[in-house]
Amino acid sequence: MSEIAAATSAARANALSDASLARIDREIAKYPPEWKQSAVMAALSIAQDERGWLSTETMDFVAGYLGMAPVAVYEVATFYNMYNLKPTGKHKLTICTCLPCGLQGSLDAADHLRNRLKVDFNETTPDGNFTLKEGECMGACAMAPVILVNNKRMCDYMSHEKIDALIKELGGE
């Protein structure tokens, strides 16, 4: 069918780099061959490392690569909020505002972040350097407030001073 042909050529155009594919292959190898789709979370995060965010086309490519229905990949990508379904700033700061963190001052920390960056949640600073996100429990309630930088680096006990220092370190004012 022509749609299939079109989809195939679109998939070719959206192919990830060889390095990313090698990383995904490593993940696939961790599961039995008939359960390739178990690697979907890892594959999405590798794709996001390369592209910065997950476009529909990128998710289509991952679906094709793992032999899954595209909507099944979309389900996973929308379930976890570490996947960016829209382009973000250079640094994505996610602050946990769940109840235990909230009791320990994370709401105050969030206000401080908003004041400093002059953006609200789900917004990006005009210079494209920061995106601010509200996160769910990160399993570090004891060390609240916690901020996750680009999904990978966890910063804990985030007092206003430490937040200022973090912003400075990441190139903000």
Next chain:
Amino acid sequence: MSMLKIEIDGSELEVPHGSTVMDAVNKLGTYVPHFCYHRKLSIAANCRMCLVEVEKAPKPLPACATPVTDGMKVRTNSLAAKNAQNGVMEFLLINHPLDCPICDQGGECQLQDLAVGYGKGESRYQEEKRVVFSKNLGPLVAAEEMSRCIQCTRCVRFGAEIAGTMELGMINRGEHSEIVSFVGQTVDSELSGNMIDLCPVGALTSKPFRYAARTWELARRRSVSPHDSVGANLVVQVKQNRVLRVLPLENEDVNECWISDRDRFSYEALNGDDRLQRPLVRRDGQLQETDWDTALGEVAAGLRKAGKDFGLLAASSSTLEEFYLASRLAKSLGGAADFRLRHCDFSADGKRQGIPWLGMPIAELQKLDRVLLVGSFLRHDQPLLAHRLRQAAKAGAKICVVHSADDDLMMPVAHRIIVRPSDLPGALDGLEEGEIAQIMQSGEKAAIILGNFAQQHPDAARIHASAESLARRWNACLGVLGDAANGIGGYLADLPVGASAGAMVEAPRRAYMLLNTEPEFDVADPVRALRALRSADFVVSLSPFRPGVEDYAHVVLPMAAFTETSGTFVNCEGRVQSFEAAVRPLGEARPAWKILRQLGTLMGFHDFEFDTSEQARDACLGGRNVSSLLSNATSVAASTAGAKAPTIQRVADVPIYFSDGLARRSAPLQKTRQSRVPRAMMNERLLSQIGATSGGPVKVASATGAVEIVVGVDNGLPDGCVRLAGAHSSTALLGAMFGELSIERADDGAGAR
């Protein structure tokens, strides 16, 4: 293996290992409320409605997902269980609108029913409810009120597990969860209507039926689907003598609890404007309305004049009774009658040892572990059998395919050989060794199944013979899917009589009778058929619809459509299923068996005096045991190569919603993706050879005519093949469904051969 003992509400019973509490509850016959659980789908345990109290468990457990352990004591309606269930119901209703009177599902809604038993009189929830936007899932399934969705995911699991394609999914989480199709696509599965039945609330409803009636206004009548050889059992729902909805009637051996969209939505054609309500007779070159007596008198005179030179072409979906009386009429006149209108190789006639059939019960398909599918557009021709094989494949069966197109069967295919139509018999002969032979011989329960394409092939007898010899060699069962709703019924009525459908068209006759047949769509070569009809002295057509092509018929008699006549279908496994009329015939239309009976009596023939269709059926079957008459054995010689293969060959499928007059006139089915105007599909090599571009126009010509049509790319097609659907007005001029085509670019006329 020993059984597990379980006590449910004080009653003890034993269940096999691996059973869930829900299985045990069902076995006992008690009821635990549930939404997401469905016995044909995987366990999700996400609605939590089936919480029950299990002794020694610290909290209530979901019955659907809790495995039975030995000595388990379960209480399904204790205070603790009831509290848990009430609590779940309260949560389910937090975001669900409490406006059942304006919901299309009202009166047949599982949530509404269970809320009576488990809900509170009024809501404690005062806050704002969430809103989920409607989705456009296509012309069949309405997703207008997605705020009503309770996230049971039955529709998602149905797509992934039964239809074989996950078209819906649940995105986001928590209270933001919603059911979507991937980036706004429609749901195109040929089984999609079952999602409407599965949806326990009013989120997914039937688009054509929406707000047409309340469930309690509808009378329910059993019927059998006339669309394919499965013979799916139906419930036809009627209000004021109009069919308003068709639902599956559960029959585990035939259709389980499913029906295809063609079975479900074809009824829309019954209430269309183009139904014929009074007899038409040709006067001064025009078809004019008249009364029955005049019309029947003219038919009797016309047929008497032609005498032996009479041919009757009956739709393959005619009932057994219609076939029987048609066959009697042809015999009495000394003429011919046949129902295999899309076939073109009749050389096996007289060499069959029995009536071709599936070779096994339908339910057995699911238990096969090796299958060779020969020449079949299975998902379009017999959607429910595709589902059966899909379940077999999921259970580990290896499916092999020999065909002339590589359509996605939505199931894993172990090995496929895709060849030009002319190479299909040769490809089968070549299977004695090789990968498919190895696969087929490595299983316990193997079958070779011949699809519609194989039966309609110009070398059908040879294909059958080759399959037969392979089946013997591999110790496999040979099955014929049956390209008709009632093919076995046709043979049981002693058809063909006199000559084959092919011969009747090849050598024109003086008089023809068409029984629910539209020659421009329903026969192997519409051009030849129309030519034969136009040259005849007298043509009478029995049809539920006004004729599309008006110029050949001299008399058109309005026959009762599906649901308006009683009758019998014999499905591909030889199951004889009789049904009653669900509604009275529209206008002056009469059941075809009555028309034929009256005609026979009028012409003074004997043995036409039946008062009921049951009498005709019993006379036809004559007490014979149908299953003893079924056999796929033939004495056709297995080989001899055919004529020289054409350079460019036609591969013609019958698109699912063009297969018969009802489907072709069902407005919702005609709006689906499958009903788009066919394109001339070919692989990239052929496309570049003729210098055309995908999406551009090409001129396709056959021995009988030429059409201009848009071209498309399908690299699954073999070299030198153009796939161009039959049974469609845009391709009718090309005539035969198989054979040579020439093709050139149409935009500047500079194409190559």
